[in-house]
Amino acid sequence: MADNVVIIVQARTASSRLPGKIMMPILGKSLLARMIERLLIIRHRATVVIATSTNAEDDVIVNEANLLKVPYYRGSLENVLDRHYQAAKMYNADVVLKIPSDCPLIDPRIVDDVLDHFFNNKGKFDYVSNLHPATHPDGNDVEVMTMDCLQKAWENAARPLELEHTTPYIWENPQLFRTGNVTWDTGLDYSMSHRFTIDYPEDYQFIERVYAELYRTRDNFSCQDILDLLQRKPEIYELNARYAGVNWYRHHLEELKTVTSEQTRQIDLHTV
Template sequence: MKSVAVIQARTNSSRLPGKVLLPVKGMPLVVLAARRAANTGRQVIVATSLETTDDFLAETLQIHGISSYRGSLDNTLERFVTALEDYNDETPVFRLTADNVLPDGALLDEIEQYFIEHHLDYLCCNGEKSGLPYGMSVELTRLRHLRDAAASTTCKYDQEHVTPYIRRKFGEYYFEKYRELSKGHFRCTVDCLDDYLAIQQLFSDIDDPIQVSAFTLVEQLGSCSYQPWQRIPARKLVLGTAQLGMQYGIANLSGKPDQSMAEQLIKSAIANGAAFIDTARAYGNSEEVIGTALRSGWEGRSRVVTKLSPLTHCPVDGNQEVIDAFVDASIYASCSSLRMQRLDVLMLHRASHMTDWNGAVWKRLLQHKAKATFNALGVSVQSPAELELALASPEVGFIQMPFNVLDWRWDQMIPKIIAQKQQRDVVIHVRSALLQGLLPSKSCEYWQKANAAQPENIMEWLAEQTQNNGKTSIADFCLSFVKSFSWVDGLVIGMETLDQLAENVKILCGDDFSQQEIASILATRPKLEENSLNPSCWR
């Protein structure tokens, strides 16, 4: 039974309108995708809509001799089934999309062979479970299952995404032949302008874009813009952006990056695994910097954690109505600056605001959460007492706390953190893992500003531990120590240059310390006074 590949395509994509018609090596993206899928002789049909916005797309396909079908814009499932009405029920049907041009006939042949040999009803290939980049997306099922889905479901999500009904019925089975390639955190789809430029770059030196192997292209992806630098993603990286909005950090010599550099940092961090970006109303114009960087089609690739205004100008005797106004103003200013209708995560900048003004701030935030003004609520804490308060509040889903290799203040709280994480969903982000850049510093002047009485002893201990634990730098040692704790979900790390980002990504992708190594480190660490551990006390 011969298989057929159906490529869904439309012109009215929201992030990059008309992307399927953008040229790569002299041919529209949709044409390149179709010809690559057909390069071993497979029948390929491009399924687009009857909307007038797709008239030129249909004409383009006809000019290039690509078989096409036009049907419902919103009911893509129906479009697939109707396009294949002359085919047998048992026909294996590939689902492809026009914004993914890397899949070729040879890959489809391998997937089809595996599908038939294992008597499967559904098989997919994409992302980390397949070891292949996001954008090497292929789904394979039988036509009868598509027909059954079209007749059985009225769910708009099922109709738009074609295969959810089938996946629920038969389960998701992944093609894992290339899992050991470990390229699942790479990206080769075209969703925004940066993606398109990367695909143009990828094909720029290719003589035959139709016949070149998908795996040749995958191996060359690393040379393209905004691709990972390491074999694995830096999953615990949280990009701190105080430096992007103002001068920040005791050892910051580079200064505040301009918008261009800030965008490169933000996008490169996301490409390397940063699932969160951390900011605040109080971080200068960092929210505006982030909003501008993400508006080019990067929205949703990383969650933004912002913090409520410190409310320093809010009157101490303000009533609920006054407090509501201050809270609302901060939230809506964040939405405007970040260009978001709904915030991902909103945190209190000061844990005391949970109880200040007779709990008026917290009450207003809970009202906003009930209205879905933001998806999650969190608290930034400074002390063990504040952490205990946050852990005791079931509404708190995110906690940010300072923690580093010299910070002994949290020793008694760690078991409580672990216990709470076992009982409910609470994400713990750690800041000051380098104590605002102080720990890697070899300047006695900086240490003295931080109230350290005997900085030479501390610097010597840090250097010894770095060497004894086989780390390349003090920063490597300090970050590796913090990330080795299982209860730490993310490290908020600020940086001003791509070199700093690359070094931090490399460290976070390195091996964790064992429990024995952590115990050995803790057994010898010097005592740093609390007024040195709290930057607000520095001179």
């Protein structure tokens, strides 16, 4: 019997930098809806589940899930590892994909590439991602793990960063888990130079412009289509270029063993 693959999209309206970002409009639909739209066209058979919190402010996400006819789970706001585990258990996952909700430009082909690597090496890996190290443009984050792997992390993780970010316990303990990584087949590394995710108003401007330029002629536009667009119109790249390389790692460099300062960038809030 084929494995039951569940893609869990963690989503909440609370955001210290850009509150409500996942409900911001992109061509008449929410940013979350546009992202789900892209995940639903992957080649692999999978169930997409939105995992949000029980907080009243996240009722809007449940309403959006119902509108999209996508299943959902409500759990802890802060313990995102528990939210992933409980959602995966509720939907009988054998294989779990973790996808953050701030990646509305994620390329379905990249999702398939990581799943291909996982299934083509079936039984060899507990966890496969394209993040350790990352090479794709930021915002194409894909993490695949077995249900047993996720359960072991859920049972043993204790540090706040492990609970908040779900998977650090896995990739920080290579003696406990068999981990694999997928690098970008171009041989390039744009992880610190190109930013396709959303945390700041400039990111929204970038994403809105990319959709305006590409969606109407090719609704399943690829990562390469975006890069070609940026070559033609470098002013779009400049919209959020100041934040390229800025990610959550910067807050935890003293705690993480497998992440270096070269994999993140600090920002001077006085200059942005």
